[in-house]
Amino acid sequence: MRAAQLIEHAGPAAVRVADIPEPETDGSLVVVDLHAAGVSFPDLLQTTGAYQTIRPLPCTLGAEGAGIVRSAPAGSALTAGQRVAVLSVAGAWQQTVALPEELVFPLPDSVSLTAAAGMLMNYFTAHFALDERARYRPGETVLVHGAAGGLGVASLQVAAALGLETIAVVSTEEKAAVAKANRATHTVPADGFKDRVLELTAGRGVDIVLDPVGGDRFTDSLRSLAPGGRAVVLGFTGGSIPTVKVNRLLLKNISVVGAGWGEYLRTVPDYPARQWAVLEPLLREGALIVPEPALHPLDDAAAALRSLENRSATGKVALDLTPRS
Numbered sequence: 586m587r588a589a590q591l592i593e594h595a596g597p598a599a600v601r602v603a604d605i606p607e608p609e610t611d612g613s614l615v616v617v618d619l620h621a622a623g624v625s626f627p628d629l630l631q632t633t634g635a636y637q638t639i640r641p642l643p644c645t646l647g648a649e650g651a652g653i654v655r656s657a658p659a660g661s662a663l664t665a666g667q668r669v670a671v672l673s674v675a676g677a678w679q680q681t682v683a684l685p686e687e688l689v690f691p692l693p694d695s696v697s698l699t700a701a702a703g704m705l706m707n708y709f710t711a712h713f714a715l716d717e718r719a720r721y722r723p724g725e726t727v728l729v730h731g732a733a734g735g736l737g738v739a740s741l742q743v744a745a746a747l748g749l750e751t752i753a754v755v756s757t758e759e760k761a762a763v764a765k766a767n768r769a770t771h772t773v774p775a776d777g778f779k780d781r782v783l784e785l786t787a788g789r790g791v792d793i794v795l796d797p798v799g800g801d802r803f804t805d806s807l808r809s810l811a812p813g814g815r816a817v818v819l820g821f822t823g824g825s826i827p828t829v830k831v832n833r834l835l836l837k838n839i840s841v842v843g844a845g846w847g848e849y850l851r852t853v854p855d856y857p858a859r860q861w862a863v864l865e866p867l868l869r870e871g872a873l874i875v876p877e878p879a880l881h882p883l884d885d886a887a888a889a890l891r892s893l894e895n896r897s898a899t900g901k902v903a904l905d906l907t908p909r910s
Contacts, residue, residue: 586606588676589601589602589647590605591644593642594634597891600887600890603643605645608683614658614685615654615656615684616654616681616683617681617682617683618652618655618680619652619677620653620699621904622903623648623703623704623735623878623902623903624902625703626893628646629893631644645676646677646678647678648677649671649704649705649706650677650702651692651704654689661686668691668698669691670704670705671705673688678886679906680906687854687857690865693865695869695871697877699905703901704739707736707740708864709857711795712743713846713849714846715793715795715817716747717844717849718815718844719793720815723747725791728794730797730798731754731797732751732753732767733755733763733899737753738901741753741767742768742874742876743864746872750770751770751771752770752773752791753769753771753772755773759899763899768874773785794814794816794817795817796816799818799821799825799827801827803829807839810839811837812837812838814839815841816840816842818841818843878902879892879900880905883906
């Protein structure tokens with residue numbers, strides 16, 4: 586089978602497509618032929634060795650995908666031919682994976698295989714941030730940084746499905762259009778966002794901030810919070826890691842919390858299944874929408890990564906894993 590592998594920690598240019606053996610299985614795992622796989626910021630970090638987990642090289646990148654079940658263990662609830670999304674931390678940029686059943690999620694008809702390929706990590710992370718970490722309440726307002734990126738789009742869609750209003754922070758008019766298309770209640774430019782947020786909320790501020798960007802805007806994110814508000818740290822795509830003067834937390838009884846979904850799974854491994862029990866009905870009923878990604882051929886995996894690196898990507902990015910004609 587074909588796979589995109591990292592051969593050295595030298596950035597996206599160090600990704601090579603190669604033929605590798607299919608995974609071996611003794612019949613205890615679900616075998617899935619992938620149609621597409623998601624491309625995420627952790628994949629980009631892995632190419633330079635900057636991710637918190639450094640895997641032996643060469644390694645197959647990617648952690649999520651979608652495809653068709655080839656086979657399932659006896660007694661499994663899954664059946665051959667079923668459409669599924671998967672989590673594959675050992676690599677998803679390959680045409681076939683073999684996984685434990687708890688990492689395979691049956692798809693409703695409302696979600697295509699290409700959309701599902703890049704859904705799980707971002708939608709699970711957004712739900713984790715809002716539900717488990719921010720403890721959202723119906724009717725609250727959420728400020729979403731990086732709103733036109735993959736995680737930003739997922740945050741807007743999940744928030745809308747949960748009945749929350751959103752204010753999307755964007756850097757260009759094109760990205761504002763992406764945010765609006767993904768159910769943002771309002772959009773504001775990154776420059777001067779705090780003042781616009783206070784205008785939109787009649788001076789009160791927002792209840793929740795979701796921030797995957799970090800950098801020097803974080804202090805203004807705290808200033809944008811309403812009394813009792815929660816700022817959720819999701820990452821640092823902006824490069825720099827901000828610091829917090831904790832006296833600010835006392836002024837309006839605000840909180841700063843981290844949302845490390847992957848780390849959470851280490852101690853609560855059944856959490857994705859619990860999340861899917863909440864999100865799958867919303868997908869099936871049409872309350873939660875997964876837009877189609879920007880789909881790149883597997884041979885263009887490096888270009889897909891560079892679109893994240895230079896921030897030219899909007900929405901989710903994915904790789905096409907279907908066999909070449």
